[in-house]
Every structure is written in C-alpha cells, then in structure tokens.
Amino acid sequence: MMNSELWLAQIQFYLSLGFMSLFLVTELGLAWVLLFFKIGAHRSAGAAWTAAYRFWVRVFALAFILTFASSMPVLIQFGSLWPSLMNRIGEIAGPLLAAAIFSTFIFKSCFLGAMLFGHRHLSERVHTFIVFMVAVGVTISALWLVILQSWMQTPAGGSISDGQYRVTDWTGVIFNPSVGWYAGLLMLTSVLTVAFLLAGVSAIQSLHRPVGEGERLVFRTALIMGVTGVILQGLVGAGAGQALAPHQPAKAAATAAYWHSDSKPELLVFAWPDSATKSNRAAVALPYEASRWLGRDARGAPRGLDQFSGMSPPVAVTFWSFRIAVYIWILMAVVSVVSFFRARRHQFDPGGLSRGWRWILTGMTFSGWAMCLAGMSHTFFGLYPYAVNGTVTISEISGNVQGDVLLGGIVVHVLFYLVFLAGFFQLLGHIERYGVVPVARRRGRA
Amino acid sequence: MIGSLAASLGFSANDPSFWMPLVFMGLFFAIIVAGTVLDGFDIGVGCLALIAPRDLSPRMLSLLSPWRDANEFWLFLGMGLFVAAFPNAWGSIMGRLYIPLCVLGLGVLLRSVSFELRLRAPVEMQSRWLTGFGVGSVMTALAHGFLLGELVVTYQTQPSYLWFSFFVGACVLAAYCLIGAAWLIMREGGELRARAVMWGRHAVRWTAAGSVGVSVVLAFANAGIFLKWSDGPQWPVVVALWVAILICFVSIEMCLQRMINQSYRTTALPFMLTLVIFLITLGGLGYSFFPYLVLDNITIWDAAASVSSLRLVLSATIIALPVALIFNIWVYRGMFGLSKPLTPPEYKP
Numbered sequence: 001m002m003n004s005e006l007w008l009a010q011i012q013f014y015l016s017l018g019f020m021s022l023f024l025v026t027e028l029g030l031a032w033v034l035l036f037f038k039i040g041a042h043r044s045a046g047a048a049w050t051a052a053y054r055f056w057v058r059v060f061a062l063a064f065i066l067t068f069a070s071s072m073p074v075l076i077q078f079g080s081l082w083p084s085l086m087n088r089i090g091e092i093a094g095p096l097l098a099a100a101i102f103s104t105f106i107f108k109s110c111f112l113g114a115m116l117f118g119h120r121h122l123s124e125r126v127h128t129f130i131v132f133m134v135a136v137g138v139t140i141s142a143l144w145l146v147i148l149q150s151w152m153q154t155p156a157g158g159s160i161s162d163g164q165y166r167v168t169d170w171t172g173v174i175f176n177p178s179v180g181w182y183a184g185l186l187m188l189t190s191v192l193t194v195a196f197l198l199a200g201v202s203a204i205q206s207l208h209r210p211v212g213e214g215e216r217l218v219f220r221t222a223l224i225m226g227v228t229g230v231i232l233q234g235l236v237g238a239g240a241g242q243a244l245a246p247h248q249p250a251k252a253a254a255t256a257a258y259w260h261s262d263s264k265p266e267l268l269v270f271a272w273p274d275s276a277t278k279s280n281r282a283a284v285a286l287p288y289e290a291s292r293w294l295g296r297d298a299r300g301a302p303r304g305l306d307q308f309s310g311m312s313p314p315v316a317v318t319f320w321s322f323r324i325a326v327y328i329w330i331l332m333a334v335v336s337v338v339s340f341f342r343a344r345r346h347q348f349d350p351g352g353l354s355r356g357w358r359w360i361l362t363g364m365t366f367s368g369w370a371m372c373l374a375g376m377s378h379t380f381f382g383l384y385p386y387a388v389n390g391t392v393t394i395s396e397i398s399g400n401v402q403g404d405v406l407l408g409g410i411v412v413h414v415l416f417y418l419v420f421l422a423g424f425f426q427l428l429g430h431i432e433r434y435g436v437v438p439v440a441r442r443r444g445r446a
Numbered sequence: 447m448i449g450s451l452a453a454s455l456g457f458s459a460n461d462p463s464f465w466m467p468l469v470f471m472g473l474f475f476a477i478i479v480a481g482t483v484l485d486g487f488d489i490g491v492g493c494l495a496l497i498a499p500r501d502l503s504p505r506m507l508s509l510l511s512p513w514r515d516a517n518e519f520w521l522f523l524g525m526g527l528f529v530a531a532f533p534n535a536w537g538s539i540m541g542r543l544y545i546p547l548c549v550l551g552l553g554v555l556l557r558s559v560s561f562e563l564r565l566r567a568p569v570e571m572q573s574r575w576l577t578g579f580g581v582g583s584v585m586t587a588l589a590h591g592f593l594l595g596e597l598v599v600t601y602q603t604q605p606s607y608l609w610f611s612f613f614v615g616a617c618v619l620a621a622y623c624l625i626g627a628a629w630l631i632m633r634e635g636g637e638l639r640a641r642a643v644m645w646g647r648h649a650v651r652w653t654a655a656g657s658v659g660v661s662v663v664l665a666f667a668n669a670g671i672f673l674k675w676s677d678g679p680q681w682p683v684v685v686a687l688w689v690a691i692l693i694c695f696v697s698i699e700m701c702l703q704r705m706i707n708q709s710y711r712t713t714a715l716p717f718m719l720t721l722v723i724f725l726i727t728l729g730g731l732g733y734s735f736f737p738y739l740v741l742d743n744i745t746i747w748d749a750a751a752s753v754s755s756l757r758l759v760l761s762a763t764i765i766a767l768p769v770a771l772i773f774n775i776w777v778y779r780g781m782f783g784l785s786k787p788l789t790p791p792e793y794k795p
Binding site: 058061062065066068069070071072073075076077078079080081082083084085086087090091092093094095097098099101102105106108109110112113120121166167170399400401405409412413416419420423424426427430439440441442443444445446 | 508509510511512515516518519521522523525526527529530531533534536537538539540541542543544545547548550551552554555556558559562563565566567568571575578633751752754755758759762763765766769770773776777779780785786787788789791
C-alpha cells in the first residue's frame, strides 16, 4: 500500500476504535458507579440513591449498546484493512479475542437483561448482585482487549519465527511490561470520564430547576471521583511514561520532540516540531531534567529521533496528542478541585455554585472523551510504523484497498458516527430535562 | 469415513490437529445456520418495516424485541470463532471484500443502535429510528447476499461475477423478507398477517431464484464441487434434496395464495417450510465447501491456528457452550406460534 493509503486505512481503523472507546470508557465507569449507587440504596433509607441509579442506568444502557454495536465495524475492519495481521499474530490474538468475545457473551446474556429489565421482578439483593456481575463482566471484557493492545505495544512471551508469532509463555503474554500501565490508564480515564459526565449533567440539571436529593448525591460522588481520579491519573501517567520509555524509545523521543541525540533533552510545554528542519519552533520549555522520560542507549545517554533511521512515529501527532491529554488533565484537575472545595460549602448541592461555574462544569461534561481520544491517538499513532512494536510493521500487514475507496469509507463511517452521537446527545438532553421513563422488555412476550 | 479423511490428509484420527479444526468447523457451521435463521427473521421483519404502513411497523418491531439481544449476537459469535480458530484464512477472506464488509458492519451497527434508541426515545423521534432500523436491515441483507455471492465464485472480479453477486444480494434480501413474513404470519393476526401474506408471496419467487442460482453457479463455477455432488452414490440424495426444495417452494406458494383468498388463521407452515429450505440450502453449501474455507485454496487445516492456541479457544468455548445452549433454548422457546401478550406487573404492596 502506498503511504497515503496506509494513512487513510489507519485513520479509518482508529476512528472506529476511537468511537467504540468513547462509549467503552463511559460504560466501564458507569457500571461501577451504578453498583456504588445500589450499595448506597441498601445502606440508607429513602429513595434518593435508587433515583440516582434509575437515571444513570439509562445512560449506561445507551453506552453499553453503542459500545457493543460499534465493536462490529471494528472487528470487521480488523480483518478487511489489516488482512495479514492474523497470519502473523494469530496464535496470540486469536485466544485473546475469543476470550473477550466469549466473556462479553456470557455476562451480557446472563446478567444484562436482568439488570436493565428485571429490576421489578427481583429482590433488591439479587438485583445488586446482578449489577455487580455486569460490572465485573464489562471490566473483564475490557481487560482482555487491554491485554491484546498492550501486548502489541510491548510484545513479550512470544517469539517470531518465519513471520509468525509463537507463544513461549502465556504468563509473559498476559503480564507483559505495559499491561498494568495501560489497564490503569483505561480505568482512570473511565473514572474521570464518568466523573465529569455526572458532574456536568447534574450542573445543567441544577441550572434548569432545583435538584433533588438523588442529584445531590450524584454530584457529590462525581466530585469525589474527579478529585481522586485526577490525582491517580497524574501518578499513573507519569509512571507509565517513565516505565515504557525503555520499551518504546522512538515514541518517547517523538513525545519529547527530541530530535538530536547530542542535544540536551527539554521538557517542552509548547512547541511546533518541524520534521523538515528537525527542530522545534516556538519552543517553551520547563527548566527540569527531561532525560528520564526518554529511552537510553548502551552508554546510558538518551536516544534522539536521529537514532531510529526513519522507523519513528510522526512527531507532531505524537507530541501534540500527549500534550493535549496533559492539558485536559490539568484543566480537569483545576475544575474538579475548585468545584470540590466550593461545593463542599453547600453540602454538595450543585445549586449552591455560581451559574458561571455551573456552565463551566457543563462545558466539561465530555472532557473525559477528549482525554480518551488524545491518549489513544498517542498510544496508536505513536507506535507507527509498527503494528507490533519492533517486529511487525503496518505496511506489511495492510491490504490493497484503493485510496478513494478508503476515503469514501471514512466519510460514510463519520456520517454514521455523527448520527449516533447526535442520537446519544439528544437522548441525554431529553432525560436531563424531563427525567427517565422506564422501558419494558419481557422475555418471550411482546 | 473420518478415518479415511484423516488418512488422506496424513493425520491419524486421534491427532488433535485433525479433529480440533473439524470441531470448530462444526461449531462455526452451527452458528451460521442458527444466525441465518434466527437473525434472518429479525432482518426480514426490519426490511419489511420499511414498506409497512405507519401504524403496523411499530408493532412489528415490538414483536422482535424479546429476541433482539440474542439475535444481534450471532454475527459477533461467528466472526469471533472464525478469527480465533482459523486465523490464517481470516485475512485471505476478509482482505478482498472491503466494500461489502463496510456495508455489513455499518448495517449491523445501525440496526442495533436504532432498535435500542427507538425503545428509549421520545415519541417524536421513534419513527426516525424505525426507518434507521429498516435501512440497516436492508444494508445487512444486501451485504450478506453479496458476500455469499463473492464466496461462491471465489472473489472473481469480472463484471459478470459482480452482477451475479448483486443478484444474490437481492435474492438473499428476498429470502430474509420471506422468513420474516412467514414469522409474522405465525406471530400475529389481523391486518399484519394479511400484509405479511402479500409480502411473502412477492418474496417467494426471488428466494427460489436465489436458492437455485447459488447452487447452480456453485456447481458450475467450481469443477471440484460439481464432481463432489455428481459422483457415485450421491445421486438419490441430490435428487431428493432438489425435490424437497421444489416441494417446499410450491407449498409455500400454495399456502400463501390460499391465505390471500380464504383464511387468515395462524399457521406455522410457511415458516417451517422456509426453515427447511434454509437448512437444505445451507447444508448444501456447507457440504460443498467442506473442507475448504477458500475454494481450492485454503482448507480448514491450512487455516487453523496451532494446537496449543486451539486448545485454549476450545476450553473457552467449552465454558461458553452450556451458557449459550441454555440461554438460547430459554430465549427462543417462545418463538413459535402466536405472540403472547404482555402482562401488567404484579402489584407488590
């Protein structure tokens, strides 16, 4: 495939994967938050926690169906855009994909129907247990995908012989060097996504009318989740950057826009990397030591982009996707901490905050999605030109679809995704304003 | 027979690298049959909902709702099993079919999302999501047919083969509409049944054309398959199958014709006959393809992953299989006969 066709194929695949991930992080966080609401309903009298549960289970159901449905184009494009990939890594990706699909099947078929439509038929304890099982199932399915994705970033436990990967050690494959970091980043991204979603919706509800006890509890949960989430996300993000730099030195060098190995590495807050002149324009740097974020060579000196003979990711995309994620994190940190301390004075009633601040919170509702997309761009585009780090390149696994066909495919996919996003936002706006009307589905009766 | 098959490939019959791909092929075929029939009536009702009158189409989708979550999973299961058990054929098959696979993926996505969003949408938006469900069903049906056509002629790209694939696409759309209409006849009376009879009558001819066309082209486009069917002791079976298909089509036609003029009683006959036709056609396709995944090119043993990997997938399948069987039996047992109405929830003081 030509270079531009390769890029179009990548853009299409990551577009679909990104759309699926938006709703994956939402459903992952919401599943655990719903369990928290149900446990709260058990522990306290009154219907406030149950009201919170009933509102947010609607959003969870929408996110679940959108994740599940949009995983079909991802699976299909996995085969039609990258046909030779399974020839190379089939031994490893096959069982992992099977595990993900089967665990989704088991937990979805056994528990999701009862959770969404069986509340009135089951006792409270049984229903809470089912909510717990759904949360466990969503987490397990997501973790299998994280294992596969992190294995492609740091392949371990396998050996490649005449083009095909063979497994030497499944423990090494599953517990590869980056799985913990990527799993932690995914979990914390979903915590932050859901925290700001909850806070934003509660804020806009309070702008329309005085909120009830349920919304107040939701707002409190959201702010506590937000504050703890940003602290942990900062720690895990920093740890991941330093821990993965030795495994992915080209990505680390591109993230730092460290062009020449003999120059001093800088922590750049803002710059425009120019690959033609191999320099950074308008660079604004922090006066701190940057070499721990970079991969080292045999003598311990940091490796710049000139050491990879062209097998390095696109610098501008890698550089900026990482920084956009960090800027969003900083914004989230400021907003969540300030909101927490301001709302604390009003017992977490969102109506106690000023109208301007509540509009800010509303504007931040989908900041978790932006952080998820920025992080995923950094993860995936930073691996270029490899599909599996260090061994399998993207150009060798790609098929031969024409460029204009790919472009048409991208346009059509974007149109469909915009329609579904519009539908999701419209429903969210509707229930925010008018509340939730339960829907019924009976097994075997119509 | 199994022993001779194993010996001809150079394996012993107890060798896991022989029987494990066979087991997965059997499972994959079972999923294809179940998915075609069960997702088939779902797709068919969706396609028909586009041409149904406004007051009937919401009822049609409500009839589907008890089985929606089970129906949507078959394609997923099939693809997942295929990618896990036969990774070396995955790329060869899917890499050449970008456009029809795009249409399939987007159609399935549109169907799933439209159904669930319609259920939860305010009344003003529900008709739009219903149209979306119908459009998604049509896209899915056309994509299924196109993929079947491409598979049968082994991805030839000449224009005449392209027209054949479009033809098979239209016929598969008609086949799904037939099974959907037959299912509706069985489920609900009144105006819906009368209309379903009309839809079924229009669909039967195209379904028959497609069924015959696919079988004939498969036999003539591939000499190996022609030999497999025409060799030796097969003749009575082949004749019996063609006669059975003919009888089924004629019976469906007669039953529907009668229902237009005489009675609107509930009858499972068209649905059962359509099931038989589907089973015979799919069985014939499966027998023709075995043991190839890509005709004359890749067999299931070429495409299968290594034994250790297959062992893992098999253990996952063994865990999932009882869940799948119990769940599907529990879900689908109310699928036949008249639809049972909803009952109001019990009052709990």
